[in-house]
Amino acid sequence: KAGVTQTPRYLIKTRGQQVTLSCSPISGHRSVSWYQQTPGQGLQFLFEYFSETQRNKGNFPGRFSGRQFSNSRSEMNVSTLELGDSALYLCASSTGRDQETQYFGPGTRLLVL
Amino acid sequence: SQKIEQNSEALNIQEGKTATLTCNYTNYSPAYLQWYRQDPGRGPVFLLLIRENEKEKRKERLKVTFDTTLKQSLFHITASQPADSATYLCAPHTGRRALTFGSGTRLQVQP
Numbered sequence: 001k002a003g004v005t006q007t008p009r010y011l012i013k014t015r016g017q018q019v020t021l022s023c024s025p026i027s028g029h030r031s032v033s034w035y036q037q038t039p040g041q042g043l044q045f046l047f048e049y050f051s052e053t054q055r056n057k058g059n060f061p062g063r064f065s066g067r068q069f070s071n072s073r074s075e076m077n078v079s080t081l082e083l084g085d086s087a088l089y090l091c092a093s094s095t096g097r098d099q100e101t102q103y104f105g106p107g108t109r110l111l112v113l
Numbered sequence: 114s115q116k117i118e119q120n121s122e123a124l125n126i127q128e129g130k131t132a133t134l135t136c137n138y139t140n141y142s143p144a145y146l147q148w149y150r151q152d153p154g155r156g157p158v159f160l161l162l163i164r165e166n167e168k169e170k171r172k173e174r175l176k177v178t179f180d181t182t183l184k185q186s187l188f189h190i191t192a193s194q195p196a197d198s199a200t201y202l203c204a205p206h207t208g209r210r211a212l213t214f215g216s217g218t219r220l221q222v223q224p
Binding site for chain 1: 147154155156157158159162202211212213214215216217
């Protein structure tokens, strides 16, 4: 089976812009979770989508949003980018059972200037 | 509040020795706990899952223990190799649907 893929792998944006990141889960996985990773805060949960519905949400501002399509692919959007949004954004897929093993993609490295 | 603690200082060991990493948690009782490995700039990779009724779990050179009394999990890599150098993250089951990860411990194995 192909692993989790994320596009783009690297992105440079300026403050105030918005960005959309994409994630394709492992075939058959219906749950997609997004995480932000920074050196200071570690790996932090953003949100989880299951069957096109947001099932769980972390403690991030409303500028961070996401969606999931019928084929389980997911997108994450960040509006009005701030310098502090520079991070590695990781998506992970699973079949959707509670806190089971997550399979992570390679991540998208976002730099906000 | 629930807290997960991993040694933030890097662990440096010589090749061939056993590396031992610690994961402590407070204010909850996880039913299971997972360990992941992360290389720089890459996503974490699942290694092992241990349940509360399992004292120890092994996979090749890896061994995980789970002490629910001490609220601690230990992760051992025996006969360590430079290729084992990475950051290791623990993720105790918190009762919420999303995984919560510790901050990770960086392991450096010197040849």
